[in-house]
Amino acid sequence: MKIFVCVKQVPDAKDVRLDPKTNTLAREGVQSIMNPYDRHALEEAVRLKEQHGGTVTVISMGPPQAEATLREAISCGADEMALVSDRAFAGADTWATTYTLSMAIKKLGGADLIICGKQAIDGDTAQVGPGLAERMGMPYLTCVRKVVSVAGQVIRLERMMDDGYDLVEAELPMLFTVVKEINEPRIPSLKGKMKAKKQELVMLSAADIGADPDLLGLKGSPTQVVNVFPPEMRGERCLLEGTADEQVAQLATKLEAIL
Amino acid sequence: MDYFLSEEQEMIVDVARQITDEMIIPQRAELDEKEEFPDAILQTIAQADLFGLYIPEEYGGFGGGCFDMVLALEQFGRGCVGIATAFAANALGAYPMLIAGSDELKQKYLPEIASGKKYAAFALTEANAGSDASGIQTTAELDGDHWVLNGTKQWITNAGEANIYTVIAITDRAKGPRGATMFVVEDTDEGFSYGAKEKKLGIRASSTRELIFKDCRIPKDRMIGRQGTGFITIMRTLDQSRPGIAALGLGLGQGALDEAVTYAKQRVQFDKPIISFQAVQHILADMAIQLEASRALVYATARNVDTHKTGVSKIASMCKVMATDMAMKVTTDAVQVLAGYGYMREYPVEKMMRDAKILQIYEGTNQIQRNVIGQELNKEYGKK
Ligand SMILES: Cc1cc2nc3c(=O)[nH]c(=O)nc-3n(C[C@H](O)[C@H](O)[C@H](O)COP(=O)(O)OP(=O)(O)OC[C@H]3O[C@@H](n4cnc5c(N)ncnc54)[C@H](O)[C@@H]3O)c2cc1C
Numbered sequence: 001m002k003i004f005v006c007v008k009q010v011p012d013a014k015d016v017r018l019d020p021k022t023n024t025l026a027r028e029g030v031q032s033i034m035n036p037y038d039r040h041a042l043e044e045a046v047r048l049k050e051q052h053g054g055t056v057t058v059i060s061m062g063p064p065q066a067e068a069t070l071r072e073a074i075s076c077g078a079d080e081m082a083l084v085s086d087r088a089f090a091g092a093d094t095w096a097t098t099y100t101l102s103m104a105i106k107k108l109g110g111a112d113l114i115i116c117g118k119q120a121i122d123g124d125t126a127q128v129g130p131g132l133a134e135r136m137g138m139p140y141l142t143c144v145r146k147v148v149s150v151a152g153q154v155i156r157l158e159r160m161m162d163d164g165y166d167l168v169e170a171e172l173p174m175l176f177t178v179v180k181e182i183n184e185p186r187i188p189s190l191k192g193k194m195k196a197k198k199q200e201l202v203m204l205s206a207a208d209i210g211a212d213p214d215l216l217g218l219k220g221s222p223t224q225v226v227n228v229f230p231p232e233m234r235g236e237r238c239l240l241e242g243t244a245d246e247q248v249a250q251l252a253t254k255l256e257a258i259l
Numbered sequence: 260m261d262y263f264l265s266e267e268q269e270m271i272v273d274v275a276r277q278i279t280d281e282m283i284i285p286q287r288a289e290l291d292e293k294e295e296f297p298d299a300i301l302q303t304i305a306q307a308d309l310f311g312l313y314i315p316e317e318y319g320g321f322g323g324g325c326f327d328m329v330l331a332l333e334q335f336g337r338g339c340v341g342i343a344t345a346f347a348a349n350a351l352g353a354y355p356m357l358i359a360g361s362d363e364l365k366q367k368y369l370p371e372i373a374s375g376k377k378y379a380a381f382a383l384t385e386a387n388a389g390s391d392a393s394g395i396q397t398t399a400e401l402d403g404d405h406w407v408l409n410g411t412k413q414w415i416t417n418a419g420e421a422n423i424y425t426v427i428a429i430t431d432r433a434k435g436p437r438g439a440t441m442f443v444v445e446d447t448d449e450g451f452s453y454g455a456k457e458k459k460l461g462i463r464a465s466s467t468r469e470l471i472f473k474d475c476r477i478p479k480d481r482m483i484g485r486q487g488t489g490f491i492t493i494m495r496t497l498d499q500s501r502p503g504i505a506a507l508g509l510g511l512g513q514g515a516l517d518e519a520v521t522y523a524k525q526r527v528q529f530d531k532p533i534i535s536f537q538a539v540q541h542i543l544a545d546m547a548i549q550l551e552a553s554r555a556l557v558y559a560t561a562r563n564v565d566t567h568k569t570g571v572s573k574i575a576s577m578c579k580v581m582a583t584d585m586a587m588k589v590t591t592d593a594v595q596v597l598a599g600y601g602y603m604r605e606y607p608v609e610k611m612m613r614d615a616k617i618l619q620i621y622e623g624t625n626q627i628q629r630n631v632i633g634q635e636l637n638k639e640y641g642k643k
Contacts, residue, residue, distance in 0.1 A: 187277050190308035190321060193270040 001054035001150075001172075003045045004111040005078065006101060006132065007038040009062055009069040010122040023228040025122055034069045037117025039076075040178045043185040044147060045115050046077035052150055055079045057108065061089060061100050067201055074196040075188035082108060082202040084209065091218030094123075098131035100216060103209040105136065108202070113155070114175040118143055129177035140175040141168055145182050260551060262558055264330070271327055274307050275334035283338030290342065290464035291610055294456070296420050297342045297464050304335075304346055305375020313350055313499075314357065319370035325499055326561035329506040333554075336510025337517075340614035341464035343507050348416040348465070350503065351622075352379030354496040355425040355441050359484030368423050368443060380417035382426040382470050383493060385410065390627050392427075392490065393435070397472065399428035399442060404479050406442060408472040411454070416621075418468035419453045422446045426470065427489045439489035443481045450475030461613035497622060498571050501579040502561040504622050508582035509557055511618070512550040515586075515593035515611045519543060522597050522606075533596075542596055546589045553582040573635035576628035583618035584625060590615040
């Protein structure tokens with residue numbers, strides 16, 4: 001089984017700051033990490049490979065620094081890595097990103113299974129997984145919390161819902177996105193770290209993947225960001241303190257006052 | 260301080276550090292409180308390839324040495340000496356085979372230990388044989404194709420959890436120091452059982468129990484090395500393992516210093532953080548001095564153990580004494596810096612102080628280490 005995992009390097013949520021002028025995420029001087037949901041996607045891919053054989057390729061569209069995240073993925077059990085990187089990709093929204101990723105995956109021979117994190121913690125759109133599946137012409141499922149079985153071309157998955165879960169059967173090739181409940185990502189192994197050091201990085205440019213320049217980056221992105229601003233704080237906030245009983249009493253008094 | 264680690268050694272530290280920070284530290288208080296064996300953590304360590312760190316590649320290990328183990332154990336010790344002891348006891352159990360075992364014995368047992376599929380333990384101590392190993396009563400008698408073991412081992416780390424035990428027994432009492440032999444006993448061997456789990460002051464996540472042999476029959480080929488070489492094998496095992504115990508002291512000392520400094524910066528009394536009081540600063544400074552000096556000695560010793568196969572007993576004992584006495588002192592001082600809060604289970608330093616004590620006792624008390632050093636000095640100066 002040829003598995004692809006899409007990973008994104010994101011700023012560490014522990015130290016997020018906003019650029020006061022643009023109101024976008026300040027990336028300078030902020031620690032970069034692998035998008036947390038992607039860790040779970042990777043872990044699931046590696047487990048599937050361990051059980052059923054095959055290869056796991058991690059792929060990322062991003063700046064050259066994203067290499068570090070790909071190497072980290074190798075240390076956690078991925079076999080190969082590809083970085084899709086080009087100035088032409090700058091400013092891509094999810095539409096252009098899914099186009100780029102799909103072209104790269106096709107260039108690398110296509111996939112039997114693509115696994116993504118539910119969403120990236122910086123953009124929070126949750127669109128790349130489904131969008132990529134559409135581009136690849138694959139069926140997809142989001143918010144998967146468990147892989148029940150893989151038998152031949154048939155995969156059974158549990159999709160997390162607000163009120164329980166759906167048991168869904170799909171045919172490979174397909175794509176699914178995962179929630180954190182799916183597994184506990186492993187800590188990199190020593191041999192994995194050594195492999196990560198030596199592993200060859202496949203670098204793909206816009207030309208390498210044969211992409212139409214008009215569909216890339218800012219140019220290929222229909223999303224127009226008009227303004228980014230923090231929501232205005234409204235109303236007063238107040239933190240209740242004391243024991244649970246005391247807090248309940250305080251809350252009741254406050255509610256009564258309003259009603 | 261930069262100890263000029265190789266790239267590979269940096270990776271060992273990184274892997275062990277991540278396991279320590281993400282698994283050991285968050286779970287240590289609960290495992291200590293419940294006196295629970297850290298199986299899941301040991302399996303994580305195994306999955307990260309650290310179980311076979313010191314085992315040659317041909318037996319499924321990583322092919323590292325004493326120094327590699329020291330680096331990993333230092334990190335684990337920073338998190339929890341109880342959990343680290345449960346891990347380290349595997350190496351203590353494996354070393355006799357590694358040092359003196361036949362190739363068949365190594366092929367049979369070492370890959371399983373290297374992968375963490377099976378745990379190992381080492382059994383020397385008995386009720387009347389602590390510091391004085393010659394007091395051993397456990398016997399092994401040859402009966403056809405089998406050895407028959409009788410006796411009781413006491414305070415054996417990993418007892419009840421391990422599957423593979425290296426055990427020393429008297430095979431010919433008349434031969435004195437050349438009358439003892441080491442064997443491999445498996446948990447499933449007939450006539451082999453365990454005593455009750457001991458209740459301990461510290462390292463409570465590790466299991467300490469008796470091994471009871473009642474006409475325990477094991478195949479002849481479970482003998483480690485030649486008959487009568489048991490004590491020599493043990494001495495060589497301890498040369499390898501004592502720097503590891505010293506490394507637990509380093510880690511523990513580091514953990515205690517980290518807690519003490521962090522706390523001293525936050526705790527305000529008399530309108531100032533207590534770290535601004537010179538009396539507190541000096542305690543912290545002394546902790547740091549002793550810790551770094553110990554680390555330099557332990558690292559240098561471990562590198563020597565790796566490069567000089569013999570003649571390392573003195574330095575192995577020296578680093579064990581220095582780093583474990585340091586750990587006892589530094590953890591006690593850390594409790595002093597945190598004072599009342601430090602005495603409470605809410606903070607980790609009381610456990611660190613409880614855990615430190617064992618390091619001065621097992622694998623030879625620090626008095627016995629000093630005996631070794633003294634005897635070696637006597638020999639050295641006799642030659643001149
Ligand atoms: C938690 C725990 C785990 C252990 N795990 C293992 C294990 O896995 N395998 C194993 O085989 N053993 C194990 N041991 C046993 C440990 O190695 C012994 O406790 C240790 O060697 C000391 O023996 P003892 O306790 O009988 O002390 P004793 O030998 O009775 O010593 C008592 C005191 O007398 C001093 N003393 C004794 N003889 C001399 C001397 N000649 N010169 C100066 N001072 C001397 C000692 O230093 C000590 O202070 C473990 C012990 C503990 C507590």
